[in-house]
Amino acid sequence: MRGFLASSIGVATAAALALPLALPTPALAETVPVTPAGSTQSLPLAPVGPAVDRSPGVPGMSASPRGPETQGLTAREVKTFSLVGVVWDDVATQLNGRVQVRTRSTRTATWSDWQDVEVHNSEHAADPDAVERGSGRVRGATAPLWVGESDGVEVRVQAETDAPATRAGSRLPSGMRIELVDPGAAPPAGPTDGKNSGPGDDKGEMVAPGLTMEMAEASAANVPHAQLGANEITELNKADSTADAVFASDGELTAAAAPYIGPRPRIVTRKGWGADESLREKAFAYTNTVKAAFVHHSASGNNYACKDAPAVLRSLYRYHVVSSGWRDFGYNFAVDKCGTVYEGRAGGVSKPVLGAHTMGFNTDSMGVAVLGTFTNSAPPAAAVDAVARLTAWKLGLFGRDPRAKTTLKSGGGNRYPKGRNVSMNVISGHRDGFATECPGKKLYGKLPTTRTSSARLQGRP
Numbered sequence: 001m002r003g004f005l006a007s008s009i010g011v012a013t014a015a016a017l018a019l020p021l022a023l024p025t026p027a028l029a030e031t032v033p034v035t036p037a038g039s040t041q042s043l044p045l046a047p048v049g050p051a052v053d054r055s056p057g058v059p060g061m062s063a064s065p066r067g068p069e070t071q072g073l074t075a076r077e078v079k080t081f082s083l084v085g086v087v088w089d090d091v092a093t094q095l096n097g098r099v100q101v102r103t104r105s106t107r108t109a110t111w112s113d114w115q116d117v118e119v120h121n122s123e124h125a126a127d128p129d130a131v132e133r134g135s136g137r138v139r140g141a142t143a144p145l146w147v148g149e150s151d152g153v154e155v156r157v158q159a160e161t162d163a164p165a166t167r168a169g170s171r172l173p174s175g176m177r178i179e180l181v182d183p184g185a186a187p188p189a190g191p192t193d194g195k196n197s198g199p200g201d202d203k204g205e206m207v208a209p210g211l212t213m214e215m216a217e218a219s220a221a222n223v224p225h226a227q228l229g230a231n232e233i234t235e236l237n238k239a240d241s242t243a244d245a246v247f248a249s250d251g252e253l254t255a256a257a258a259p260y261i262g263p264r265p266r267i268v269t270r271k272g273w274g275a276d277e278s279l280r281e282k283a284f285a286y287t288n289t290v291k292a293a294f295v296h297h298s299a300s301g302n303n304y305a306c307k308d309a310p311a312v313l314r315s316l317y318r319y320h321v322v323s324s325g326w327r328d329f330g331y332n333f334a335v336d337k338c339g340t341v342y343e344g345r346a347g348g349v350s351k352p353v354l355g356a357h358t359m360g361f362n363t364d365s366m367g368v369a370v371l372g373t374f375t376n377s378a379p380p381a382a383a384v385d386a387v388a389r390l391t392a393w394k395l396g397l398f399g400r401d402p403r404a405k406t407t408l409k410s411g412g413g414n415r416y417p418k419g420r421n422v423s424m425n426v427i428s429g430h431r432d433g434f435a436t437e438c439p440g441k442k443l444y445g446k447l448p449t450t451r452t453s454s455a456r457l458q459g460r461p
Contacts, residue, residue: 037184037274038314040322041079045071045086045157045176068097068159069172075154080106081180083300083315085144086117086157087323089175091133093140095119097159097172101145104152111152118143118299118373120436126326126356127363127411129418132285137325140173143299144181144319146312153180179323183314187231187274214277218270221284221348224248225264231272233349236264238459245397248350258399262392262457267333267349268342273310277346279321280328284347285354287363290398291406293391294358295447296331296369296430297439302377309336312371320356330356331369333390339382341390344369350397360413361422361433366394374440384446385453391427392457402427402454427451 048070084101099117104110119142126132155178159170211219211229219228225248226233236244241264242255270277304312317329331344332355344367347353357367368390370383391402400406404426412418414435422433429447430438 037187037276038318039079039182039184040318041081041180041182042087042177042323043073043078043180045073045155045178048072048074048156068161068170070156070158071172071176072156073154073178075102075111075152077104077152078180079182080149080151081147081153081182082149082311083144083146083181083183083319084117084153084155085179085181085319085323086142086155087177087179088140088173090173091138091140091325093173095140095142095157095173095176096170097157099142099157100155101147101178102154103147103150106149106151111154112147114156115145115147115301117145127360129411130356130362132327132356135325135327139323139325141319141324144316146300146304146315148303148308153178179319181315181318181323183311183318184274184276186310187271211271212277214280214282215271217282218275218277218346221346221351222269222343225350226269229271230269232269233264233267233343235266238263238457240264241393241396245350258396260399260401260458260460261396262389262454262459264393265341265386265389268310268340270343270346273313273342275314275317275329275346279318280346285327286347287352287354287365289364290352290366290394291364291400291426292361292366292408292424293395293402293427294361294365294367294430294433295387295427295439295443295450296357296367297374297379297443298334298369298371299373299438299440300371302337302372304337304371306336306338306340309338309340309342309371312336313342326356328356330367332357332366333368333394335368335370335383335386335390337370337372337380337383339380339386341386350394352398358430358433360411360416360418361408361424363411364408370439370443374443375437376440377442379440379443379446384443384450388450388453389457391450392454395426395454396458400426401460402451402458403460408433425451427454 086099099119100114102112102114159172242261245261246253246255320326320330328345332353333344334342343349345353345355355362355367395402405423406426407421407423410416410418410420410422416422424432429444430436
């Protein structure tokens with residue numbers, strides 16, 4: 001099943017019901033209008049270096065084939081940015097080669113060493129036949145790399161050197177561009193509680209202090225777990241989490257029928273990390289249920305402080321939507337190195353929101369991305385613990401045992417053909433559904449203990 005869409009009209013109605021009675025219009029006069037944060041510079045890459053074209057059979061020329069194609073961007077000053085990635089025209093084309101960047105820090109005015117950018121990123125995407133993938137806006141893309149606030153960049157991309165020149169893989173994709181993402185300033189610290197609200201519409205006017213219609217829709221999807229405009233959803237103990245889930249289910253769930261819901265962790269909402277809600281598509285997409293949780297690493301590097309995690313998220317979100325052409329942030333949740341949990345794709349943290357995280361297995365699943373790269377670096381214990389806490393709660397809402405197996409139908413990918421029923425762990429790594437390094441061998445190695453911890457938090461025997 002491809003999932004289904006919830007219209008903005010329905011969610012807007014929920015937002016309106018969540019708002020208290022409006023006060024007179026003058027109460028809005030003191031409110032500072034919402035200003036979308038962030039920007040993206042998109043610069044085309046061009047051939048670099050001397051051409052090497054030695055044709056066989058020509059006197060005095062080697063029979064060696066043409067050298068590897070190389071494109072790049074010479075060192076230059078640019079507007080401030082903090083995250084980089086390379087995109088190209090055709091999402092179905094793979095970049096077989098190496099991408100490297102170096103950047104100039106605004107803080108020290110020094111250039112970094114050359115850094116590798118993860119090129120295999122196509123598996124972090126919507127399913128092959130998903131509406132999102134067929135929008136015509138989706139592009140091929142590398143993984144993003146967080147570099148910190150910078151104002152200079154140099155790029156080089158070289159096709160793989162060990163492939164024959166006749167193979168398509170030895171050529172670089174067409175239309176390559178370097179994307180330089182500025183996350184913008186952090187949102188105001190003060191939470192919005194929905195008071196002193198006034199009328200608004202879907203053109204950016206506020207429906208509550210600090211809330212556009214798009215922001216109110218995203219926030220209303222989390223009512224009654226939090227008030228409209230909340231920056232976070234508070235943590236609850238196990239008993240209160242069960243009671244909260246029963247209340248939110250509107251009679252569809254009873255405490256006796258759902259005894260294994262783990263304590264709800266604190267979750268920073270999209271408003272809390274400063275998502276620009278005007279970027280995403282308006283409607284929310286849902287699947288039927290949540291049978292499995294796929295754990296990922298963002299592959300964006302570990303060079304960030306916990307205080308910078310909201311900026312990293314704003315950058316990833318902008319890279320997913322503006323640069324890669326996705327409908328929204330790809331993952332359902334994100335976790336930073338200090339163990340803070342963040343709401344990802346809009347639609348409600350307790351709902352089965354259809355993500356774009358594990359190509360072929362987005363239906364009936366959720367995706368959790370730990371911010372960082374854990375191929376050779378061990379994930380922080382706080383992050384691993386947060387994954388266990390989040391899955392104990394969210395999988396518990398749908399009656400799933402984190403230690404169990406489940407069956408998912410493949411939507412197509414490089415590991416399982418479309419239509420095959422695949423048995424998987426309820427808590428799986430991305431590589432279990434797709435031939436990829438994600439979530440990195442160090443994080444993947446933590447999944448067995450994560451399953452045990454998650455089940456214990458649910459209170460399972």
